[in-house]
Amino acid sequence: MADLVVVAHLLFIIFALLGGLLVMWRRLFVFLHIPAAVWVALISFKGWICPLTPLEIRLRRAAGEQGYSGGFVEHYIIPVIYPEQLNFNVQIVLGIAAVAINFVIYVLVYYQLKSR
Template sequence: MIYRILADCVVIVHLLFIVFSLLGGLLVIWRSYLVFVHFPAAIWVLLISFKGWICPLTPLENQLRHAVGTEGYTGGFIEHYIIPIIYPAALNFNLQIMFGLVAAVINLGIYSFVYYKLKTR
């Protein structure tokens, strides 16, 4: 039971990290020092996407799920809604590159906006 809860927590952290790496640059307007947290996160997501690497959270989650054993897919919020967002069924290297390009465009747009807002203060 504890491994299932831990695996679900890893999935939630994974999703939050993805959202933060895509949109966290907007927090830089509020607190400029967050650039030192967000920028490396955004670079990490781009590296994962463009190099075809696997995020370390994925094997951790898999280990925790394996520790639970095979209990069949009964579903639940985490498995049904969050996991397909993080792990699309048709994920391949080309799709991963596309996600990386989308992440780069989003972050370039956000940082352009942040630069403009900070410059006009």
């Protein structure tokens, strides 16, 4: 179950970053994507930990595995990108990157919808 939470967590992050592209296909995705993108930005800018992280840790411990401290991004993503520990400054940069990616996508969505 913990691995399923990790997969769901990763899919949510991908959706929050790139889900705006789905708006080009079906406009109703905007109502799912905007809240997801705002949530990811808030977590980054506020230094919060996503609720899926404690759930995954609890599931791992319940299964007899060892949990970990910190957040999902710190545990799974940052070691791939950065060798040092996640800190608030890195989270801010990731939040800015998420907002920038979504801004560019929604500019593309705007021009694509305008050209119809």
